[in-house]
Amino acid sequence: MPELTLYEAMAGLFTSAFVSATLFPGASEAVLLALVHAWPDEITVAVAVATIGNTLGSMTSYIIGRLFPKKVSGKAIDWLTRWGVWALLFAWLPLVGDALPLAAGWLRISWLKSLLFIFIGKASRYAALAFGFAQLF
Numbered sequence: 001m002p003e004l005t006l007y008e009a010m011a012g013l014f015t016s017a018f019v020s021a022t023l024f025p026g027a028s029e030a031v032l033l034a035l036v037h038a039w040p041d042e043i044t045v046a047v048a049v050a051t052i053g054n055t056l057g058s059m060t061s062y063i064i065g066r067l068f069p070k071k072v073s074g075k076a077i078d079w080l081t082r083w084g085v086w087a088l089l090f091a092w093l094p095l096v097g098d099a100l101p102l103a104a105g106w107l108r109i110s111w112l113k114s115l116l117f118i119f120i121g122k123a124s125r126y127a128a129l130a131f132g133f134a135q136l137f
Contacts, residue, residue, distance in 0.1 A: 006039055006042060009034075009035050009038065009039070010035070010042075010045070010046070010049050012031060013028065013031050013032060013035055013046060013049050013050055013053065014049050014050070014052070014053035015053065016028040016031040016053070017031075017032075017049070017050040017051075017052075017053030017054040017057065018053040018054065018056055018057040018060075019057065020054060020057065021053075021054045021055070021056075021057025021058040021060075021061065021091075021098065021101075021122075022057050022060060022061055022098065023061070023098050023099075023102075028050055028053070028054060029129060031050075032046055032047070032050045032126060032129065032130055033129070033130070033133050036130050036133055036134055037133075037137060040134060040137075043130050043131065043134055046130060047123070047126045047127050047130050047131075050122075050126045050130075051119065051122050051123040051126050054092070054122045054126070055115065055118050055119045055122055058091050058098075058100075058101040058118045058122070059101065059111075059114070059115060059118070061098065061099075061101040061102045061105070062101040062102065062104055062105040062111065062114055062118075063105060064102060064105065065101065065102040065103060065104060065105025065106040065107075066105040066106065066108070067105075068105075068106045074099060074103070075096050075099070076096055076099035076100045076102065076103035077103045077106070077107070079096070079100065079103075080100065080103050080104055080107055080109065081107070084109075085104070085109055085110070085113045085114065085117050086117065087100060088100055088101065088104055088109075088114055088117035088118050088121065089117050089118075089120060089121035089124075090121060091117075091118045091121055091122065092121050092122050092125040101114065101118060
């Protein structure tokens with residue numbers, strides 16, 4: 001079986017990160033670490049690709065949330081009601097994190113503020129993970 005090119009690996013990372021940010025399961029962290037292991041000189045680009053893909057996936061959930069006309073409830077709504085846009089820094093968390101952008105859309109939180117806070121949280125998580133892994137290997 002032929003090895004992946006860097007371009008193919010980055011495309012796979014983007015796809016995995018995008019899907020992982022939706023309500024579908026994904027393993028973008030594992031894909032990121034595999035890519036960093038194979039191409040350690042591309043760590044910054046890999047973190048950027050994962051962050052952009054994951055942020056766009058969350059913003060897709062945000063848009064879907066804007067389409068919900070009826071009142072919904074749940075932990076994500078409670079977090080956003082209590083903490084506001086700051087809760088979106090934790091959109092990377094398993095389970096509740098996937099619901100936060102959806103809830104932000106439903107609550108009509110500014111899309112620009114949502115994008116910014118989601119991006120910051122996801123970039124911080126991927127950077128810590130990738131650069132921490134690189135220190136070990």
